Amino acid sequence: MNRLQRALDALVERIDTPAPIVLADVMQENIDRMQAFAAQHGLDVRPHVKTHKCVEIGRRQVKAGAVGITAGNVGEAEVFAAAGFDDIFIAYPIWPAGTKGPRIRKLAETTRLRVGADNVAAINALADAMGDDAERLEVVIEVDCGARRSGAAPEDAGALALAARKRGLVPVGVFTYPGHGSAGPDARKGAAEDQDAALITAVRSLSGAGITAEVVSAGSTPTVEFATSSVITEIRPGEYVFNDLNNTRLGACTEDQIALFVAGTVVSDWVSGQVILDVGTKALGREGSPEIGYGAIAGTAAVLSKLNEYHGFLPLPDGDFRPGVGTVLPVVPNHVCPVVVNFEEYIVTDSTGTTLERWPVDARGFLN
Amino acid sequence: MNRLQRALDALVERIDTPAPIVLADVMQENIDRMQAFAAQHGLDVRPHVKTHKCVEIGRRQVKAGAVGITAGNVGEAEVFAAAGFDDIFIAYPIWPAGTKGPRIRKLAETTRLRVGADNVAAINALADAMGDDAERLEVVIEVDCGARRSGAAPEDAGALALAARKRGLVPVGVFTYPGHGSAGPDARKGAAEDQDAALITAVRSLSGAGITAEVVSAGSTPTVEFATSSVITEIRPGEYVFNDLNNTRLGACTEDQIALFVAGTVVSDWVSGQVILDVGTKALGREGSPEIGYGAIAGTAAVLSKLNEYHGFLPLPDGDFRPGVGTVLPVVPNHVCPVVVNFEEYIVTDSTGTTLERWPVDARGFLN
Numbered sequence: 001m002n003r004l005q006r007a008l009d010a011l012v013e014r015i016d017t018p019a020p021i022v023l024a025d026v027m028q029e030n031i032d033r034m035q036a037f038a039a040q041h042g043l044d045v046r047p048h049v050k051t052h053k054c055v056e057i058g059r060r061q062v063k064a065g066a067v068g069i070t071a072g073n074v075g076e077a078e079v080f081a082a083a084g085f086d087d088i089f090i091a092y093p094i095w096p097a098g099t100k101g102p103r104i105r106k107l108a109e110t111t112r113l114r115v116g117a118d119n120v121a122a123i124n125a126l127a128d129a130m131g132d133d134a135e136r137l138e139v140v141i142e143v144d145c146g147a148r149r150s151g152a153a154p155e156d157a158g159a160l161a162l163a164a165r166k167r168g169l170v171p172v173g174v175f176t177y178p179g180h181g182s183a184g185p186d187a188r189k190g191a192a193e194d195q196d197a198a199l200i201t202a203v204r205s206l207s208g209a210g211i212t213a214e215v216v217s218a219g220s221t222p223t224v225e226f227a228t229s230s231v232i233t234e235i236r237p238g239e240y241v242f243n244d245l246n247n248t249r250l251g252a253c254t255e256d257q258i259a260l261f262v263a264g265t266v267v268s269d270w271v272s273g274q275v276i277l278d279v280g281t282k283a284l285g286r287e288g289s290p291e292i293g294y295g296a297i298a299g300t301a302a303v304l305s306k307l308n309e310y311h312g313f314l315p316l317p318d319g320d321f322r323p324g325v326g327t328v329l330p331v332v333p334n335h336v337c338p339v340v341v342n343f344e345e346y347i348v349t350d351s352t353g354t355t356l357e358r359w360p361v362d363a364r365g366f367l368n
Numbered sequence: 369m370n371r372l373q374r375a376l377d378a379l380v381e382r383i384d385t386p387a388p389i390v391l392a393d394v395m396q397e398n399i400d401r402m403q404a405f406a407a408q409h410g411l412d413v414r415p416h417v418k419t420h421k422c423v424e425i426g427r428r429q430v431k432a433g434a435v436g437i438t439a440g441n442v443g444e445a446e447v448f449a450a451a452g453f454d455d456i457f458i459a460y461p462i463w464p465a466g467t468k469g470p471r472i473r474k475l476a477e478t479t480r481l482r483v484g485a486d487n488v489a490a491i492n493a494l495a496d497a498m499g500d501d502a503e504r505l506e507v508v509i510e511v512d513c514g515a516r517r518s519g520a521a522p523e524d525a526g527a528l529a530l531a532a533r534k535r536g537l538v539p540v541g542v543f544t545y546p547g548h549g550s551a552g553p554d555a556r557k558g559a560a561e562d563q564d565a566a567l568i569t570a571v572r573s574l575s576g577a578g579i580t581a582e583v584v585s586a587g588s589t590p591t592v593e594f595a596t597s598s599v600i601t602e603i604r605p606g607e608y609v610f611n612d613l614n615n616t617r618l619g620a621c622t623e624d625q626i627a628l629f630v631a632g633t634v635v636s637d638w639v640s641g642q643v644i645l646d647v648g649t650k651a652l653g654r655e656g657s658p659e660i661g662y663g664a665i666a667g668t669a670a671v672l673s674k675l676n677e678y679h680g681f682l683p684l685p686d687g688d689f690r691p692g693v694g695t696v697l698p699v700v701p702n703h704v705c706p707v708v709v710n711f712e713e714y715i716v717t718d719s720t721g722t723t724l725e726r727w728p729v730d731a732r733g734f735l736n
Contacts, residue, residue, distance in 0.1 A: 013466075014466070015466055016465070016466035016467055016468055016736040017465075017466070017736055018735055018736055019736060050650075050677060050678070072677065072678045073646075073678060092635070092646075092678060093635045093636045093644075094635070095633050095634075095635050095646070095693065095694050097380075097384070097385075097633065097694065097696070098381075098382070098383055098384035098385070099384055100384055118636050118638060119636065119637070119638075119693050121692075121693050121694060122635070122693060122694075125694070142636075144638060144639075148639050148642075149636070149639075149644060149676065149679055149681065150635065150636035150638065150644050150679065151636070151638060152638055153638065179676065265463050265465065266463075267460070267461045267462070267463050267490070267518065268461045268486050268487065268510075268517070268518035268519070269487070270486060270487075270512060270518065270519060270520055270521065271512075271516050271517075274516075276461075276517060276518050278441075278460075278463070278736070281653065281655075281706050282418075282705075282706060282709055282735060283735060285649065285653060285654060285706075286653060286654045286655055286706070287649075287654055308517065308547065309418060309440065309705055309706065310418070310440045310441060310460060311517055311518065313517065324489075325463065325487050325489050325490060326463050326465065326489060326490075326493070328465070337650075337677055338649050338650060338653075338654070338677065341650055341710065342709065342735060343733065343735060344733035344734075364733075365710075365711065365712035365732075366712075367386055367650060367651060367710060367711065368384040368385055368386055368387060368646075
């Protein structure tokens, strides 16, 4: 990870900390690699924008060949639709209360819109919200494959798709999320196999109901390399664009593929063997644990051991790494997604640290 | 905490979830109670705005008698200064690199500005940044009282204050943060005693250097009720304005004094004995642990057991509480500060749930 420190050293006079730094060349390699993997296996890529929430990055993903984008809520979809994205899947079991019903109807006027659903009540509420425009809304039935989160039983997918069709909505397929594949390096392959099994059952269930699954959509960065069965038509990875320590630990990326770090400054060094960085939970989130720490300093063995809101506690390992007050360090997060939403903008450079652009985190505040 | 559910029931048709809901009457009681406590003990209140980051709430604190505000970084100070706040203490050991030096100098032109410092290098950098305007910047020396975070040894405060004076800056006193008072209910009083001891030593150190400590500034919501020694002149609580489960557990507030919750909707109920809410880490932060959970449903025994980014896992305790899909529930966070920064605006109501205003989280993106 020394290229992170090299880029930062070249950049450091021109930025304030804390700040999220993106190495655009590494990011582009990540995008291209995922696209090449998908092409090799005949899969569409529909990247999840929850990770970056940035229009410019979404455009690069589409330019590289993504068929559209995945969003996590209506607000994210609205931001990207307003920026011209016209093929959006909200991969979430939306409950269209409040203003969400009218907002979904409006979105469907200008974009090809797909939403997730895992229960009949939500399907009916979506149909009510769409009114005469029901045929504009495509529904993808969510099934569970072992994450025990949202998603119907795979064998119930057909009945749900029928319920959608009955109300004039357009059932187009099924999706699932193999979240249990993040449990450890050995969990990835098994979770992908569970995903296959659930999707095969769900497709068969749709077929039994007389409905063709045009879309059979799978997650996720940790499991995607195993998501190559013939039943799957698209993948929805998000984190691959930046990568992070969690994915490195899982074996889903290498350290050289990490494209985002947070620049932090040493602000205090009074405690022997420890320095304090200006990077706390309001920059990194509290992602981690006492065991693995809360973020690592690239190119060193140092790991943040504790976070307050604006303070990161960095015990110094034995050796020569003795950063003084004012030193700016690259902090690699455990989990990149909750980092991005803390900032207004990315500092975008490359591995040389010479270029500098600022890209807004466009959808950061749009949570509902 | 049933008044949270009552307010939400009255409000629910008019809001989208997830959303942070503030009960303005409870909040005002919290503000007034803290002010009355301070008046009784002859203390100034300088509330920390990191908790709310909201100009309107800051104004209410000042109207109730606060002498000024505390900020955690230059960006927060800028937002409040632009809104007319003219007495701001950045209680942080600022390192004025990048644009921070010029920004601090500019801030000091229009507001009475105090900044923290715990080392000579930072003091010199601040003086360099201020140039001919050094006498506009007041410096408060940070000392450690046991949190082992930032802050010089209390007996070194005088030397640091002298270093500031030598460079033309204006040393006005000392501050500390008794963060170790959050370790548990029994830790609060001891941490406050450590705080007293450190501040007494620091004041003596300044006095020995021929400098009067006009300001002797203490934290924090969990310890403030014990921060009544004669050496302390001001308190900087932040969380008291909203309160949260952590402060309830510490005995620093009652459940009836909790003024903020996050409204979340049940979006899926496929897993037996569990429902999924649309409230995950991007609404609550990952504040909590497997032991205490990640947020509680007011008025019930139900606690979020796990969070993904947009999903909260809610196991249902034995009993009648069986919320169906579409039910909107009040989630009380463990730690309120990292919640607020995830949202663009507060939904502000009162305990009756009839009023509805929207207040921006003005300083949410200003981290550096």
